[in-house]
Amino acid sequence: MSSGREDGGRPGADPVITADEVRHIAHLARLELTDREIEWFRVRLGAILEYVAKLNEIDIENVEPTSHVILMENVLRDDVVRPSLSRDEAIGSAPSSRNGFVAAPRIIETDDSGVV
Amino acid sequence: MHLYRLGVGEIGRLLRKRVISARDITGAFFARIRAVDQSVNAYITLLEERAHAKAKEVDAKIASGDELSPLAGIPVAVKDNICTQGVETTCGSRILSRYRPQYDATAVARLRAADAIILGKTNLDEFGMGASNEYSYYGPVANPWDLLRVPGGSSGGSAAALAAGETTLALGTDTGGSTRQPAGLCGVVGIKPTYGRVSRYGLVAFASSLDQIGAMARSVEDCALLLSIIAGHDPRDSTSAALPVPNYHDYLTGEVRGLRIGVPREYFAEGIDPEVESAVRDAIDHLAGLGAEVVDVSLPHTEYGVAVYQLVATAEASSNLARYDGIGYGFRAEDFDDLAGMYSRTRHDGFGNEVKRRIMLGAYVLSAGYYEAYYLRAQKVRSLIRRDFEEAFASVDCLATPTYPTPAFRLGEKLDDPLALYLADIYNTSANLAGIPGISIPCGYTGDGFPVGLQLLGRPFDEKTLFRIAYAYEQTAEWRHRWPELDIPVRRSADGV
Amino acid sequence: MEYEAIIGMEVHVQLKTASKIYCGCSTAFGAEPNTQTCPVCLGLPGALPVLNRKAVELGLKAAVTLVCDEIVERAAFARKNYFYPDLPKGYQITQFGAPLARHGRIEIEVEGQQKEIGIRHLLIEEDAGKLIHSEGESDVSFVDFNRCGVPLLEIVSEPDLRTPAEAHAYLAALKEVIEYAGISDADMEKGQMRCEPNISVRPRGYKEFGTRTELKNLNSFRNVERAIAFEIERHIGILERGEKVEQATMLWDERAQRASPMRVKEEAHDYRYFPEPDLTAVTLGRDLAAQIRAELPELPRAKRARFVSGYGIAPEQAAVCASSPAVADYFEAVAKACGDGNEAAKWIVGVVASAVNEGKWDVNAPSVAAEKLAALIRLVADGAVSGIAARENVFPAMLERPGLEPEEAVDELGLRQMSDEARLEAVVDRVIAANPGEVVRYRRGEEKLLGYFVGQVMEETKGRANPKIVNQLLRRKLASG
Structure with missing residues (x-):
């Protein structure tokens, strides 16, 4: 059986995730984690990544991936305008809104010197 | 007479004969819920006022002799990850704690149009992520057969509500067994239809290529009826199949002669509880006795199902749950310095640990450098799992397997060993990966009196054959009238998350 | 470097x-x-x-x-x-x-x-x-x-x-x-x-x-x-x-x-x-x-080239006439109906383009139908109305009243040119008779006085005389004194 190395072989070669990787992923997923939580997740993610490495046992050469299980194609709608929600319905449940807009904290900007 | 124990047909007859009113039924169910739900915790939100209003409408229709839908006046519980207009839809999560959708899910709209009476929204593992219903922000659900045990998950609230007589019908959802497994552990009937059979519009996405709304009931007949109401093409879901829905009732004949039932040997491998195995084997023998032909088959990639599922489901979940960002709706943390802080604190505080774990795994397997090794590889193995089923269904009409390797386990028992919990999904996840339908029906009890489920898997869009076999079995199995005693008052254990 | x-x-x-x-x-x-x-x-x-x-x-x-x-x-x-x-x-x-x-x-x-x-x-x-x-x-x-x-x-x-x-x-x-x-x-x-x-x-x-x-x-x-x-x-x-x-x-x-x-x-x-x-x-x-390819409109580059070679217009004119499918269709309709691509192009580039710029003309719904503009161009060619009057009086009137036919407009505005040679000859004769001094000077070589005579004829005819014919008549009569 193929070891899957031609795909990068990542799961087999380095199955356990590091704390830095967990930190990076937590950032990608916008989850604030304490160091204790990082460790908690590191152990659990490591266990499951180790487990899924078993997929490397299988020869997947010439196998097409499945992203949709039913083979439907060209599902299209006509270009017809339908009623929208009222503004109140649309943004009424936003945690913060003003003057018809949803309010969000501004993205922090730094000036050219990098000072916040 | 215990109204809460009746099936759809019986309630319908009593309504039409005007022996009882829809309001009587609704009242009886809320009385039952008040009596037992303190212990079971099946519901997150009760809709008593709305239910009575709807019952009044139904009674008016009956009084004026209008034609009635088969579900008119029938109580239904809706899993709380299915949108109900103007009614909290929490997904078992803090992040949607006060969220009220602007629209009804298509399945809910069809229930309303059929004059069913929605009693409330049922508890679940947060966003459907769990197999024990311990991962709900609204507390764990107890199994009515033993309040110290889990009901299964993630549709544990729906399954427990049925087992405890807190509803007649229930909607579940099934991404990796979430309808079938709790049905099995609570001794009720639950079907995961073929992917595309029931519209996903309004089903809050967990893993979009796997999710389906499931129909749950205490009998095969009621389950089939519920599915026939919610199934069918919906132009608002691009993956909804434009196929006619058969009248499932026509297939409840009790006749299974000539049908070929495959028994996949990989589903009876190590790890299965001996009592579960013997109950399931007895059920298969029983079907053979009814005239079905039982044959041994192999699904060689079964052992990879859980790994593929973990990768595919979490990848999709990591994307689907990105929308909970504290901007447009739902929970927003209060203490933050800037946008990035608002995002990550909101999501940290709003999601439970199991959900966070899955989001992170999903983000990881999609991230630069890992996509091919994890996600793409999993999607390829998924093709092999599908192929296994296609090959099996070339020679059999359905597959018979256990629903779950063990009976209901104790609350808290597996909280520290999530991997063991995932591995037990082995009989369930493949059907979602392949998109095929599966039903769980009760097939007996362990010595301690816990239900055991028989799972039947079928060809795509062939739910009718599953109902046919399930019905034939159910009508000839003698233990089907058992009810849990539910008399142990119990203090709920702590939040599992 | x-x-x-x-x-x-x-x-x-x-x-x-x-x-x-x-x-x-x-x-x-x-x-x-x-x-x-x-x-x-x-x-x-x-x-x-x-x-x-x-x-x-x-x-x-x-x-x-x-x-x-x-x-x-x-x-x-x-x-x-x-x-x-x-x-x-x-x-x-x-x-x-x-x-x-x-x-x-x-x-x-x-x-x-x-x-x-x-x-x-x-x-x-x-x-x-x-x-x-x-x-x-x-x-x-x-x-x-x-x-x-x-x-x-x-x-x-x-x-x-x-x-x-x-x-x-x-x-x-x-x-x-x-x-x-x-x-x-x-x-x-x-x-x-x-x-x-x-x-x-x-x-x-x-x-x-x-x-x-x-x-x-x-x-x-x-x-x-x-x-x-x-x-x-x-x-x-x-x-x-x-x-x-x-x-x-x-x-x-x-x-x-x-x-x-x-x-x-x-x-x-x-x-x-x-x-x-x-x-x-x-x-x-x-x-x-494939279906779209078959139905695709001619693109601007090809269209401009065809206008230049087919209608003999200048590339700059072609650019304006092909500036949108609607304008191009209009141009071609006018050109075909009046039989003169050059004149049609002049009208599009001049009068129509300014009307568009002034917001008086919607290219997708032209206020003056192509046939009507073509008819007006023909009236000018036939000498029934002067080019200036057509541009400055008749066209704006048609723009105001989309139903108006150019012939009607010319008449209503009293702009029909006198092109009847016999009638014009009488006027020319009168003007020559009334200005003997100028006639002498002209015949001595002061040819620029021709403009003076034209002006006199125009005054007599309230500006409606066809200047081309007047010019011809004057030259002939003044020369043959």
Whole structure:
């Protein structure tokens, strides 16, 4: 059986995730984690990544991936305008809104010197 | 007479004969819920006022002799990850704690149009992520057969509500067994239809290529009826199949002669509880006795199902749950310095640990450098799992397997060993990966009196054959009238998350 | 050292649909904030996208228009995952790996030189919402979700452009065909066309590319040209100092006329693309493209060439007459009906174009029907009305009253020219008889006095005499005294 190395072989070669990787992923997923939580997740993610490495046992050469299980194609709608929600319905449940807009904290900007 | 124990047909007859009113039924169910739900915790939100209003409408229709839908006046519980207009839809999560959708899910709209009476929204593992219903922000659900045990998950609230007589019908959802497994552990009937059979519009996405709304009931007949109401093409879901829905009732004949039932040997491998195995084997023998032909088959990639599922489901979940960002709706943390802080604190505080774990795994397997090794590889193995089923269904009409390797386990028992919990999904996840339908029906009890489920898997869009076999079995199995005693008052254990 | 700039362009145009790409909300410009949204484009839990057929058709039309060699057999959608307040789902549904079409091209012209610019790919995707910042509140962004889900066509060029002028010409050519084929209104002021050039500089003759920077916040072609020029100079400056260009996204500051690195700290992008499970693939592209190709209108470049050779008009006139399909159709109808392409072109370039500019003429619904304008041109040719009167009096009257026939207008305005030679001869004779002194002077050689006589005839006839005939008569009579 193929070891899957031609795909990068990542799961087999380095199955356990590091704390830095967990930190990076937590950032990608916008989850604030304490160091204790990082460790908690590191152990659990490591266990499951180790487990899924078993997929490397299988020869997947010439196998097409499945992203949709039913083979439907060209599902299209006509270009017809339908009623929208009222503004109140649309943004009424936003945690913060003003003057018809949803309010969000501004993205922090730094000036050219990098000072916040 | 215990109204809460009746099936759809019986309630319908009593309504039409005007022996009882829809309001009587609704009242009886809320009385039952008040009596037992303190212990079971099946519901997150009760809709008593709305239910009575709807019952009044139904009674008016009956009084004026209008034609009635088969579900008119029938109580239904809706899993709380299915949108109900103007009614909290929490997904078992803090992040949607006060969220009220602007629209009804298509399945809910069809229930309303059929004059069913929605009693409330049922508890679940947060966003459907769990197999024990311990991962709900609204507390764990107890199994009515033993309040110290889990009901299964993630549709544990729906399954427990049925087992405890807190509803007649229930909607579940099934991404990796979430309808079938709790049905099995609570001794009720639950079907995961073929992917595309029931519209996903309004089903809050967990893993979009796997999710389906499931129909749950205490009998095969009621389950089939519920599915026939919610199934069918919906132009608002691009993956909804434009196929006619058969009248499932026509297939409840009790006749299974000539049908070929495959028994996949990989589903009876190590790890299965001996009592579960013997109950399931007895059920298969029983079907053979009814005239079905039982044959041994192999699904060689079964052992990879859980790994593929973990990768595919979490990848999709990591994307689907990105929308909970504290901007447009739902929970927003209060203490933050800037946008990035608002995002990550909101999501940290709003999601439970199991959900966070899955989001992170999903983000990881999609991230630069890992996509091919994890996600793409999993999607390829998924093709092999599908192929296994296609090959099996070339020679059999359905597959018979256990629903779950063990009976209901104790609350808290597996909280520290999530991997063991995932591995037990082995009989369930493949059907979602392949998109095929599966039903769980009760097939007996362990010595301690816990239900055991028989799972039947079928060809795509062939739910009718599953109902046919399930019905034939159910009508000839003698233990089907058992009810849990539910008399142990119990203090709920702590939040599992 | 001599340097060479390598410029590529990523352009987004809004596809001309009535509803959004994945839901039925309107795409109309200028609505009140957050009034054109629904569960789908707001990314509410449980809502699902359904692809707009028109967006696919317009995308394929662009593929045909831009001569794409490859219409992808199975165009698929993917999710691009990132967090931003204007992106309510936390991902953008776009195309990745399998865009609608690839390998197209477009011709540009700079200072008379033709050049072909390659198009790498075309894809369709959804727009995000709009963030608004108010001066007074530095810690809040206001979000308008109306633009969420507005269909966009992404056009990515090959790095074939070399100068700011070429970049400008590329955008102009792109805008022209996109508008012409009805794919987009491409109005930059309405955000219907946006472009992000990327620039790198290398010493001339080198094969390796330099480090790229991207330019954003460009709201006119002129700014694009200026910003690219600025950026090229900046790169060269850095290289000359022996330093390295850093990869960056540069924001153009129109007021300061300079680009500076984006102040928002950019994330290390990891978009975690994966196939969109909620949408099915589009496999009808090739058939549909073939159909569109058969029905595609003649494009401006070909049309201009045909006008020049077929109607014998000047290239400048052809440019105006072919400026939009509606104008071109009108021009051809007038030219055919009056039988004189040159005259028709003069009218389009002069009178009609000014009416359009003054907002008195809708090219899609001309106030003066082509046959009527042709009839007017014929009246001028026949001498029934003077060219000046036709332009300055008759045409404006027809513009005011669309039903009015040119003959009627000429008569109503009393502008019919006297072309009856016998009647004019009588007037000419009278004028000659009344001005004996001038006649003598004329015959002595003061030929400029002819104008005086013409003026007299015109006065007698209240300006209605056909000047051509009057001229002929006067010359003959004065000569033969």
